[in-house]
Amino acid sequence: MTPPDHTGTVPEGDRETVAEEDDPAHAVTLSVAAVARRLGVAPATLRTWDRRYGLGPSDHTTGRHRKYAPLDVARLELMQRALLRGASSAEAAKYALASPVRTPPTAVPASLTGGELDGGGPAGGRGLKLPVANRRARVVGRAALAMDSAAVQTLLADAIEADGVITTWDEVVRPVMAAISAKWEHSGAGVEVAHLVEECALAALVRATPVVTSPRNHRPVLLACMPDERHDLPLYPLAAVLALRGVGVRQLGAALPADALAAAVRRTAPAAVVLWAQLPRYADPGVVTALPRTRQQVRVFVGGPGWERGVVPQPADRITTLPSAADAIERAVC
Template structure:
């Protein structure tokens, strides 16, 4: 590469980004914010990453995946002697880790770690590629259960423990919503009457409902998604307007899980089937007319069979 004998030629930012699986913009941000960047220059003004630089970046990535904030991970990677095992500062082993559970072993575990790493680095392009790949290869239900849920669960636990990662969760949710929206609606659905999907009043956690809509589309079932925080009157009006086969209502948190209003939803002809999902519901007070589902797969199975009943 034109350098003195024995001197490392070094790699460009694009080559290092490809090697580490992050965006080049992320590497430039790490260099600018945390001073963990290329240490030598090639001919002209271009800077090159040496093998030592790349090792530091790999250490930083591992620490971010383990739950350290990027700034802390960069400082640890820059300060530690070469070859010394590193842990996030100020935390016991595993105490600030983004847990992914038993599924973090093997090829599936590598995908979970990759998505978690990209999320912690706020690397949207890598997140989009990972989610799209999983959805296209495995379908919505499997990708949701085996990739998305473990990563979201890990980020949620870290937030509960430290108060951090709100930005990480929001960006990942945005990426997931975009990827799920790319699942095409069925051109000739199996159901002639719609299925309504809604969140309970004041329930803002709508991502699982978007996953359900995409999974139903894969099963060739059309659904109308009303979104988050659907007032009772609005859901009642939608039932009257559409005469749905089924109505699905999601509650994520106990504050939105009071089911007393469900029995007051208007009837339709033929009668619709009421299905509820999410951990927020007070199960002991659900109306007898409601069917409780406990997973995305169970919701899909129940709702895809509804159209055959009427």
């Protein structure tokens, strides 16, 4: 019998069925080591939380054996989620002890966003090199290393609501992604963390992008990657910022074939086309010059690190930062 949680089943060696199987608080008990593995923290961290804050096992067996019941684990998960939101250890413990516990645990309220991070376990933020002053990025980095996609999405949504898309992208998403990339270059680990952050950022940005039913621009803006370029995440904050300004965009996604791009230009007669290249080998000037001519002028913008040292053919314009790109496109089409 396994506790009704969201993290998976418990290894056979860590299971212990007790007499009161019908009582959810005592149905299964876990050792300190099993709970530590489940939460991704060190066993010493659990002992510290027990000693300092009283968040320990409710079932003490004979000798030195300490067993955590499902509701004990649920309370610890509440504390961990509060820590991932940026609460201090004391704040997180107070919240976990005061909250009504059920399994799985309740969501952590958005008010728990202050304080310092507790770097007690292997899932802590110390694994990523981020500026100490950048609290939001550090908290997102910790949640990412813990592979807690719900926390990452919630944190990014909170950041967008508080600071806007541009600030969240430049000061949270980009630094975290850069730190994950540096970790991978140094150790070869972290690809799964990068994918998780990308998916969470994509979801948060899509939710922050309104549907523009009455755009200020009479003809759309097409956002697309260069052929074979699959890194399209940077186009999503651009789409969100433009939509928030009332500019209608149509996203064509990653790795758009050249003939499909040409067909889209002919069918929509766009006011502007933005072509993204993350890698230099995809920044092909021939794709730009081969765009079909339309009766009305089409402004062409190229962006991404791939174009930084490459040739940008006329009449295309290079865009760099997210704010300047949004401003340039808005001026061109509105």
